[in-house]
Amino acid sequence: MNKVQSNKAWFLVLPMLLLVAFSAIIPLMTVVNYSVQDVFDPNTRFFTGTEWFVAMLNDPALQGALLRQFAFSFTILAIQIPLGIGIALLMPKQGWRASLVLILVTLPLLIPWNVVGSIWQIFTRGDIGLMGWGLRELGYGYNITRNPLDAWATIILMDVWHWTPLIALLCYSGLRSIPEAYYQAARIDRASRWAVFRYIQLPKLTNVLVIGVLLRFMHSFMIYAEPFVLTGGGPGSSTTFLSQSLAIMAIAQFDVGPSAAFSLIYFLIILLVCWVFYTAIMNLQKDKS
Amino acid sequence: MNSSTDTLTSSDRQAERRTDPEAAEAVVPTRVERRTRGGSRGRSRLLLGLYLLFILLPIYWLLNMSFQTNTEILGTLSFWPQELTFENYANIFTDPTWYMGYVNSIGYVLMNMLISILVALPAAYAFSRYRFIGDKHLFFWLLTNLMAPPAVFLLPYFQLYYSVGLFDTHVAVALAHCLFNIPLAVWILEGFMSSVPKEVDETAYIDGYSFPAFFVKIFVPMIRSGIGVTLFFLFMFSWVELLLARTLTATNAQPIASIMTRTSTASGIDWGTLAAAGVLTIIPGIVVVYFVRNHIAKGFALGRT
Amino acid sequence: MAQITLNALAHTYSPDPAGPKDYAIRQMSHVWQQGGAYALLGPSGCGKSTLLNIISGLLEPSDGEVIFDDRIVNALPPEERNIAQVFQFPVIYDTMTVFDNLAFPLRNIKTPEAQIKGKVEEVADILDLTPLLSRKAKNLTADEKQKVSMGRGLVRDDVSAILFDEPLTVIDPQLKWKLRRKLKEIHQRFNITMIYVTHDQLEASTFADKIAVMYEGQVVQFGTPRELFETPAHTFVGYFIGSPGMNFLEVTLTPQGLAFGTLPIPVAPALLEAARHSGSSNIKLGIRPEFIEVSEAPGDETLAVEVEDVQDLGTYAILSFRIGSAAFKARLDEGVSPQGPRAHVRLPAEATHLYIDEYRVEVTQ
Numbered sequence: 001m002n003k004v005q006s007n008k009a010w011f012l013v014l015p016m017l018l019l020v021a022f023s024a025i026i027p028l029m030t031v032v033n034y035s036v037q038d039v040f041d042p043n044t045r046f047f048t049g050t051e052w053f054v055a056m057l058n059d060p061a062l063q064g065a066l067l068r069q070f071a072f073s074f075t076i077l078a079i080q081i082p083l084g085i086g087i088a089l090l091m092p093k094q095g096w097r098a099s100l101v102l103i104l105v106t107l108p109l110l111i112p113w114n115v116v117g118s119i120w121q122i123f124t125r126g127d128i129g130l131m132g133w134g135l136r137e138l139g140y141g142y143n144i145t146r147n148p149l150d151a152w153a154t155i156i157l158m159d160v161w162h163w164t165p166l167i168a169l170l171c172y173s174g175l176r177s178i179p180e181a182y183y184q185a186a187r188i189d190r191a192s193r194w195a196v197f198r199y200i201q202l203p204k205l206t207n208v209l210v211i212g213v214l215l216r217f218m219h220s221f222m223i224y225a226e227p228f229v230l231t232g233g234g235p236g237s238s239t240t241f242l243s244q245s246l247a248i249m250a251i252a253q254f255d256v257g258p259s260a261a262f263s264l265i266y267f268l269i270i271l272l273v274c275w276v277f278y279t280a281i282m283n284l285q286k287d288k289s
Numbered sequence: 290m291n292s293s294t295d296t297l298t299s300s301d302r303q304a305e306r307r308t309d310p311e312a313a314e315a316v317v318p319t320r321v322e323r324r325t326r327g328g329s330r331g332r333s334r335l336l337l338g339l340y341l342l343f344i345l346l347p348i349y350w351l352l353n354m355s356f357q358t359n360t361e362i363l364g365t366l367s368f369w370p371q372e373l374t375f376e377n378y379a380n381i382f383t384d385p386t387w388y389m390g391y392v393n394s395i396g397y398v399l400m401n402m403l404i405s406i407l408v409a410l411p412a413a414y415a416f417s418r419y420r421f422i423g424d425k426h427l428f429f430w431l432l433t434n435l436m437a438p439p440a441v442f443l444l445p446y447f448q449l450y451y452s453v454g455l456f457d458t459h460v461a462v463a464l465a466h467c468l469f470n471i472p473l474a475v476w477i478l479e480g481f482m483s484s485v486p487k488e489v490d491e492t493a494y495i496d497g498y499s500f501p502a503f504f505v506k507i508f509v510p511m512i513r514s515g516i517g518v519t520l521f522f523l524f525m526f527s528w529v530e531l532l533l534a535r536t537l538t539a540t541n542a543q544p545i546a547s548i549m550t551r552t553s554t555a556s557g558i559d560w561g562t563l564a565a566a567g568v569l570t571i572i573p574g575i576v577v578v579y580f581v582r583n584h585i586a587k588g589f590a591l592g593r594t
Numbered sequence: 595m596a597q598i599t600l601n602a603l604a605h606t607y608s609p610d611p612a613g614p615k616d617y618a619i620r621q622m623s624h625v626w627q628q629g630g631a632y633a634l635l636g637p638s639g640c641g642k643s644t645l646l647n648i649i650s651g652l653l654e655p656s657d658g659e660v661i662f663d664d665r666i667v668n669a670l671p672p673e674e675r676n677i678a679q680v681f682q683f684p685v686i687y688d689t690m691t692v693f694d695n696l697a698f699p700l701r702n703i704k705t706p707e708a709q710i711k712g713k714v715e716e717v718a719d720i721l722d723l724t725p726l727l728s729r730k731a732k733n734l735t736a737d738e739k740q741k742v743s744m745g746r747g748l749v750r751d752d753v754s755a756i757l758f759d760e761p762l763t764v765i766d767p768q769l770k771w772k773l774r775r776k777l778k779e780i781h782q783r784f785n786i787t788m789i790y791v792t793h794d795q796l797e798a799s800t801f802a803d804k805i806a807v808m809y810e811g812q813v814v815q816f817g818t819p820r821e822l823f824e825t826p827a828h829t830f831v832g833y834f835i836g837s838p839g840m841n842f843l844e845v846t847l848t849p850q851g852l853a854f855g856t857l858p859i860p861v862a863p864a865l866l867e868a869a870r871h872s873g874s875s876n877i878k879l880g881i882r883p884e885f886i887e888v889s890e891a892p893g894d895e896t897l898a899v900e901v902e903d904v905q906d907l908g909t910y911a912i913l914s915f916r917i918g919s920a921a922f923k924a925r926l927d928e929g930v931s932p933q934g935p936r937a938h939v940r941l942p943a944e945a946t947h948l949y950i951d952e953y954r955v956e957v958t959q
Contacts, residue, residue, distance in 0.1 A: 003417075003419055003420040004419050005420045005421070006419045007421045008421075009415035009418070009419035009420075009424075010422075012411035012412060012414060012415035012419075013412045013415050013421075013427065015408040015411070015412075016409060016471055016475065017412075017427070019408055019464070019471060020467065020468070020471050020472065022464070023434075023464060023465060024468055026449060027446055027449055028442075030444075030445035030448065030449070031441065031442075087337070087340055089333075090333045090337040090340070091337065099582050099583070101337070102578075102582055102585060103575070103582055104341055104344060104345065105344065106574075106578045106585065107348065107571070107575070107578070108344060109529075109574075110525055110528065110529065110571070110573075110574025110575070111529065111571050112528060112529045112530075112531060113529050113546075114531045114547075114549065114550075115546065115570050115571070118351075118563060118567050119348065119350075119351050122354060123347040123350050123351075128362050128363065128366065128560065129350065130346065130366075131347075133366050161343065161344065165344075173585075179685075181683060181685050182685050184647075184650075184672070184681070184685075185679070185681060185685035185743065185746075187671065187672045188650065188672045188678060188747075189673075189699040189702060190673040190703060191698070191702050193329075195702060199690065203687075203688050203689045221438065222439065224439070224440060224532050225531045225532060242440075243438055243532070244440075246440045247440050247532070250440075250443055250444045251443060259444065263440070263441035263442075264441075266438060266440075267436075267437055270436045270437075270438065271433060274436055318599075318659070318661045318665060319665055319666065320665075320668070320669070321666060321667055321669060322669055
């Protein structure tokens with residue numbers, strides 16, 4: 001669309017800008033301010049420069065959390081993207097069934113995140129949960145408070161349960177935008193089911209999948225409430241991810257300076273990964289055309 | 290139709306009739322039977338059914354427990370309530386510290402939806418219709434706010450809202466959620482608005498509408514479904530967020546999600562009440578998704594990349 | 595290569611049709627000969643696309659049979675009917691090159707790659723796509739895309755028919771003409787049955803040897819463009835073909851003969867007999883504007899009429915006039931330009947057709 005050049009448009013953006021600035025810029029400045037100081041009490045503080053940043057980057061606990069965070073994000077992306085595409089392909093396209101499936105699939109997305117944790121806490125407990133009880137009945141000594149592997153598997157299962165619907169709905173909307181004639185032409189060309197997917201459906205899904213991967217990466221990198229309720233970060237620190245480490249440092253221990261430095265590093269990592277991913281995709285598309 | 294066929298005598302019709310019986314007599318056509326395609330439809334229904342089961346089973350278990358007494362929950366593992374009880378729900382609805390949690394949550398969510406949509410509408414319009422200094426940078430900066438982990442802002446938010454005297458109010462949470470909800474709303478709305486042809490605006494101005502009148506009377510109704518979908522997302526992300534909501538409130542505006550932590554006491558966890566409270570947090574979501582069910586598919590396209 | 599026969603075919607989209615109104619295709623039988631170039635012409639909503647989809651197998655008819663040569667193919671899906679279809683909006687596989695697009699149907703049936711190359715190059719040559727073969731199909735213009743989707747139909751050797759569903763809708767006018775000629779060329783070269791759906795009579799008559807005119811789910815006439823013009827078998831054909839369409843005069847049967855109001859209209863005795871015999875009250879006389887003879891002075895068998903308007907269309911002019919309350923149009927010969935409020939017209943008997951219940955009555959004289 002040809003847009004009109006007009007700086008008066010700033011007036012339309014202004015209220016939005018003020019509100020977001022209030023919610024984003026002022027707090028961010030505070031964080032930056034803290035990150036370069038050592039605060040003892042409101043009146044005693046020292047300038048520390050990059051000291052906190054160096055300390056944070058060398059902290060083995062945080063390095064561990066960062067590694068776990070990446071492992072977690074990549075695992076759930078590797079499961080949720082293909083699974084979501086698959087679900088979208090299976091979803092009925094019209095009629096009351098389509099509405100019903102749509103509502104059911106959306107359901108996990110609308111549950112408060114800590115309640116998601118509670119649901120899975122209840123569901124997986126060995127004494128009162130269907131899944132925990134079932135696994136034990138089958139002879140597997142399932143225990144998420146003792147066995148880190150069980151805890152990991154459960155958190156990933158929970159996240160798949162919670163967020164695959166987002167990918168499925170994104171893909172579903174992408175699939176719905178394909179005109180019927182494409183499928184008809186493919187049938188006439190005797191395309192196999194796989195060829196239809198590869199050459200008609202997948203190309204139309206590229207855009208929504210880029211959004212899907214970005215959103216899922218961002219959200220999985222910020223995950224807090226669900227593992228907090230389900231495992232509390234344990235056993236040990238095996239399921240402690242970045243947000244939880246940060247919350248402990250900032251609120252529980254009130255280490256203002258280090259946690260501020262950590263916050264900035266955390267935020268920058270997300271920005272960097274998103275930027276790299278997005279530019280890579282855009283370049284890839286440019287090469288093709 | 291048959292009666293008219295009888296009376297018509299056009300040469301073409303006669304020709305058709307002549308060829309028909311001939312063709313039928315000359316060769317008796319053989320019927321080709323359909324080759325079944327391995328019941329792929331049945332298989333996809335089965336797979337979808339399994340997935341829906343996976344979605345529903347944990348929720349069912351929560352529902353199941355919410356209708357049981359704690360004795361039953363801890364005593365036996367029952368697949369459905371043996372002694373159906375509504376006591377857990379009664380607990381919640383009779384105790385103001387419980388049910389006020391829902392009121393608080395819904396209060397700040399609605400407040401956030403209202404603020405976000407009101408400032409996002411003109412902003413999205415500006416991005417979709419005009420070029421102005423710094424527009425691209427501004428849009429990109431907006432999107433980076435979607436990527437900011439709420440945990441990063443915990444401490445500064447706490448201090449900021451405390452110092453301006455908004456701590457433990459609904460407004461505080463509603464404003465804090467603007468951090469990610471306004472960028473999201475601008476992003477989705479911009480996509481919907483860009484699909485409305487610019488000629489609509491121009492025609493309205495020629496017809497003598499002022500900008501505000503055009504915007505409210507013509508433009509907003511045209512992107513109704515887009516606004517509906519945006520409100521759905523605003524609801525969703527504000528309703529499910531816990532970390533900021535919990536940090537910025539103490540007692541007066543405490544969200545239901547953080548009141549739920551009260552169920553774990555020294556004497557153990559009150560599973561029944563926890564389950565009932567959990568079930569009640571799912572219901573608003575179902576109501577909202579029911580209203581926008583016909584638009585979500587479109588809305589999840591989330592504008593363009 | 596096949597002859598396509600439709601036997602007692604009918605189709606409805608409604609699960610429990612109450613009457614003919616619920617049918618998109620009303621019961622019909624029809625034969626498309628092998629190697630013919632046919633057009634299916636009609637206004638939108640007349641069922642022509644439905645009929646096309648039934649032939650290609652995208653739709654299964656509710657009643658009747660679709661017969662390819664001697665096989666009833668009702669139950670066969672399109673992929674097993676050896677049909678090619680070109681859609682209104684060009685369908686191309688965006689991510690592939692033009693070459694891959696053309697090779698797609700062949701690869702789907704596991705043709706050896708060496709054979710594919712030869713075949714694709716041959717088809718690309720016919721369609722003038724050779725310079726584009728290595729380009730991404732996504733960036734082509736609309737007419738190039740449409741040629742690619744046509745090409746996908748041509749690469750297969752076993753195609754029994756190519757069906758076109760208004761393929762030129764999105765093409766620029768000057769390119770339309772070129773593409774239509776290309777189509778004719780392909781038809782002559784490959785001797786494939788082609789069925790071309792359109793609502794444009796010019797497109798239909800330049801492409802097809804025979805045209806089936808569809809109206810309300812029925813083929814009301816099947817004939818050469820000339821037949822459709824000279825002897826429309828149905829009032830709709832008269833109205834739809836030609837510009838302007840046929841003039842109709844609703845007449846009543848009187849003991850003396852046919853009359854329009856009180857004005858007696860002379861017709862051949864055999865036609866009058868047919869009208870009497872039918873017992874119907876829906877009787878119309880039709881004549882094309884081109885055949886009405888207009889003169890400034892009264893002559894043999896002329897009617898005096900009120901002139902309403904003369905519209906000059908450049909190479910010829912159209913005269914609008916009234917016979918009583920009925921509006922008529924006539925094409926004026928060069929040099930004739932009636933002045934004043936009155937003119938004299940003659941309706942030649944050999945160009946005047948009698949329609950009973952909308953269908954033309956034919957009598958051998």
